[in-house]
Amino acid sequence: MLRGAEEGQVTAVTRALSAASVLCQVEPVGRWFEAFIKRRNINVSASFQELEDEKELSEESGDEELQLEEFPMLKTLDPKDWKNQDHYAVLGLGHIRYRAAQKQIKAAHKAMVLKHHPDKRKAAGEQIGEGDNDYFTCITKAYEILSDPVKRRAFNSIDPTFDNSVPSKSEAKENFFEVFSPVFERNARWSNKKNVPKLGDMNSSFEDVDAFYSFWYNFDSWREFSYLDEEEKEKAECRDERRWIEKQNRAARALRKKEEMNRIRTLVDNAYSCDPRIKKFKEEEKAKKEAEKKAKVEAKRKEQEAKEKQRQAELEAARLAKEKEEEEVRQQALLAKKEKDIQKKAIKKERQKLRTTCKNWNYFSDNEAECVKMMEEVEKLCDRLELASLQCLNEALTSTTREGGKAAVEKQIEEINEQIKREREEAEARLRQATKSSERSTSGGGGGSKNWSEDDLQLLIKAVNLFPAGTNSRWEVIANYMNLHSTTGIKRTAKDVINKAKSLQKLDPHQKDDINKKAFDKFKKEHGVVPQTESAAPSERFEGLVTDSAPWTTEEQKLLEQALKTYPVNTPERWEKIAAAVPGRSKKDCMKRYKELVEMVKAKKAAQEQVLNAAKAKK
């Protein structure tokens, strides 16, 4: 139960509430929690927005009522010309226009309907236009346009009260900010993006100005001109017509949009070119650049100077060092020269002394010829003896008598002669050596460490041919073969053999021929003798054949081998056939060759075996 008010009590707020709201942790459960969070997140539900906006709304409602009074303008409206009417003004929202909330539009419409509905006016005894001719149609149209967001946007885009003008450059010369600031502000409403940057003032930072112009140069406008479409799509009778209308409209819209973009562009261009701040920034930039440039040049110059200085200092230092060095060298040279001079003088003196001494003693002889010879010898002495020995000699000469002196001189002479002789011998030996070495180099070391007889050479060549390259431990085998077959009895190692073979290879073909010929001669001689000594029985023919048998060419050899293979051992008349297969050879030739080959192979094998055995023994 409330009590009654006392006398003089009025409604009043005596003080503010002491505590603001507090944040509480709540449990995330239940319907009401969900509802609360949803309301808070979306912030659209009645209880939230209404509660938060109540104050503002109550303020605005007063204004609306005020606006509703002036409806004489409505009566002048032509319902046919609804397209050109100002829909905001019709609904009494002329003062807020595009800023009007949807709710306000709704409210305004409601108020208008209440006041201007034909039924109401008829009741009040007013004259009503027939059908659509009444001005109430305009209100309906206005609401139709403004309640639809798309249509409203289209209308907003061509808002008749909007000032499309762009200040020229000359206008803004004096008071740039006063001229351009409102222009940008009113154009900002076309921006798709919120938070359009403000023009600012003279003191705006470079970043702000830059952001401002980059925003406006990339202006993203929602302004479109569908409201101004000449034809209405809905009026078309068929699809083709509709399409045609659409095309027309689109072209018109695009054109207008382009114009609009140009307008904004011009505006921004004008502003940019007039902006005193841009000028300022440019100047600053320029000054800065210049300063930088200057600084750079200065720095460069300084650096160069420093470099130059350093270079000069280095040069100076180098020069000084060089001078010092030269001085030193000169000093040394001087010193050395002096010493040399001294020495020279001394030696000259000593020589003179020796000569005079010798002369005084008449060159230790009375004989004229001897004297002359002695003179020569003494001269030689003078020439060749060192200072020290000269001094020594002089000393000896001065201290002794003539005879002693003579002996000393003679001894010296002898020594000198001996020395000269030795030197000459050495020179000769060197000369000999030189010639020898040259000789050796030309002859390929023919006179190697071990003397190789003709026989041996022949044997070696044979062995080398017998064991061609690729044979297992070839040179050992060759050496073994040589040792086995050599008549000289000199033991040769593989190394010797290699050396010899190499030197042989180096020999020019002419020399090789020579050796071969020699070998052949010898062979002929030997073989010519052997059969005679062996027996007289074998026929001359055989002997002749043996001696006359031409050497087997490789071709013949190949043919022979092939024939041997094609006619195996048990073939009847084998050798006849083989001989037939080898042209230019008789049966006997072939048989003989075969025997030789067999022998050679046998020898080869034996040699190889021996080497192998030796190798095994070594192991």
Added chain:
Amino acid sequence: MAAIGVHLGCTCACVAVYKDGRADVVANDAGDRVTPAVVAYSKNEEVVGLAAKQSRVRNIANTVVKVKQILGRSAGDPQAEKYIAESKCPVTEKNGKLQYEIDNKLVCPEEVAKLIFSKMKETAQSALGSDVNDVVITVPFEFGENQKNALGQAAGAAGFNVLRLIHEPSAALLAYGIGQDSPTGKSNVLVFKLGGTSLSVTVIEVNSGIYRVLATNTDDSIGGVCFTEALAQHLASEFQRSYKHDIRGNSRAMMKLMNSADVAKHSLSTVGSSNCFVDSLYDGLDFDCNVSRARFELICSPLFNKCVEAIKKLLQQVGFTADDINKVVLCGGSARIPKLQQLIKDLFPAVELLNSITPDEVIPIGAATEAGILVGKENLSLEEEALSIECSAKDILVKGVDESGTDKFTVLFPSGTPLPARRQHTLLAPGNNSSVCLELYESLGKSPAKEEGKFAQIVLQDLDKKEGGLHDILTVLTMKRDGSLHVTCTDQDTGKCEVITVEVAS
């Protein structure tokens, strides 16, 4: 659209299904509405539920119980250490994570929880006859972030789509729909939950259908098993008396006795006396013993006292008396015990004791209700800030007089109301007055309103006199999120109106 709510307790798990506007607990394949949260690992299969619990006698090392106590805890946590010490199933630490060692295999607690959740899912699916994924899971109020994550992971592994994890006491309130019907006014609710291993008491303020936990207290030393244990001890002493065998050291015999005591305890909640019978309890001897409810209450009286003390302590902590509590919600299986309910009723003589829903089903039903609210919603993610909302700081009161003529304050706008909010009251004034004065006060702490608390007065003049009648004064209080107040008073007869706006002192 069906959704389910799952409550995973230390000893038991329970699942409720929300279908056709109703939340109901569904029975598992064994016909029990509550499934023991016990998992037994045998050679080739894992058994969940009653079978696992009963086979624990033979398979103690490979049976995991009370997995909730270790879930999401790391080594070194005192709770975890305590659990490890008690656990019959060896627990080892590997890479900082605690894992069970079963048959030389490592099993992490999340896997065990996953098995239980899978079982719950199966149960719900067989009841619904269709696949169900959306679930709300309850967690104790004191669960930390790690434990919640671990529980969420386990549920996810079981194939659930977790809509939200909610606190057990809130779920209990939701099950009874407290504050969800009439979203005005404010009340305080005490939630008494006596679970298998712990007792937790919570005071929740309900304002405009939104719950706010004022204080909570958890005691891990008392729970349903304590009663069973006490009864088992009693039975063991009875056995000793008759057969001269002390079986307290024999774990297997004690296990059998515990199972028997558990059954007896349950039946004692409904009947006056119960019979405990164990075949071949020890040494081939059968054990048969009758326990009356009075005996049971005598055995457990220290435990009952402990529960009552916990409630008293919490009230003291919040600074409430028993009269400040408007409702008491009982949950947890052991809250069934008639003696305990009697004791609580004695503590709050004027308060409605809500036990119409079986106590161990309260929480899953609440979870299912929440699941029903959430299912089908698009944006379920909760930011941290969503959980803290602006509330009014102080009560707004109006001064009036009662019949005897003494000053009387009436709360128009309670503290803790989520903002923005609008409250509407119709105040009465004697009809023979031509004017009415509303004096508005704000409360100063817990003490009653004083003159200093007055911040505004609203006077309505020149009202029509109605001899013998009453003036109806419609008072609307609107408070915005920043705490500023807007009051509108209207006389219903004359339409006279006064408006004030009170800002917050900066």
